[in-house]
Amino acid sequence: MLSGQRREFRLSYRCGDSFFQMTAAWFTHEGAAHVVVAHEDVTELASARQDVRDIAGRLLSLQEDERQRIAADLHDSTAQHIVAAGLGLMRVQAAAGDHQNVERAVAKVRSSLDEAHREIRTLSYLLFPPNLRANGLAASLRRFVEGFSERTGLKGTARVTGDVDRIQPEVQRAILRVVQEALVNVHRHAEASKVSVSLRRDPAGLHLRVSDDGKGMPRKRTKATAAPASLGVGIPGMEARIRQFGGTMTIASGVRGATIRAFVPLHGDTAVPHLLAFGTEHDRIELPGSPPNLRVLPDGNDSSIG
The missing domain is CATH 2.20.25 (N-terminal domain of TfIIb)
Incomplete structure (x- = not known):
């Protein structure tokens, strides 16, 4: 100096x-x-931030439980009611005989019910991904993207490199949930035909990339996400999951689609939570919460698929 x-x-x-x-x-x-x-x-500051991190983890866990409950209700109850309504329409059509007006009206309602049934099956799958504990992160990620492609008609690819199954289970869960939320956003908003998921582990940590070839994110929505992240669904929830392990997330959006990149630092086979990532002599380490962990690039030039 x-x-x-x-x-x-x-x-x-x-x-x-x-x-x-x-x-x-x-x-x-x-x-x-x-x-x-x-x-x-800075003991009090570190302790307070550790408490915030613990609360954030519990809230995210509660959110996950609630999403699984909603997915089960959609699959086991709502979808069955739609099937029953479709069967009822078949009886109405049979009773109506050859009345063309009734047949056309029934056909429109049946088409709407079929579309609603497909949408519910897709959303219930996206809300409740494969069993991470039983399958491991690499297999769960590949199966999840494969199931997403089957249910939505989008061409999805997943690439995993490095041993990602030996990292801390909480980090594995966070990564899978970020991919889950990203694919939900692609399905609902992107109007894309392709989506790719890449997860790579190197000596520094985990590198996640989710990109699509859709219409990108509207500028007004992009500006909203630039605000400090809070717990909840969508992008704020994704950023909160990455941030609790000292990671960062960036979003690049343009005419060729949107790309989400996330990085989680690893030390050995586990991820060190941000609040405990204190360094050694001659290291330059920021205390948690100083810089923003989320950067939004509204006019990114990233290639969306690759």
């Missing part, structure tokens, strides 16, 4: 049950280089 090669330095570390942060800033005065150093106890 005194040589001017670095302008700032930040070190966060743990000592016993306490957390501390040292920051240094470089400046010049009367032609000479100086460094001002500050050291502070």
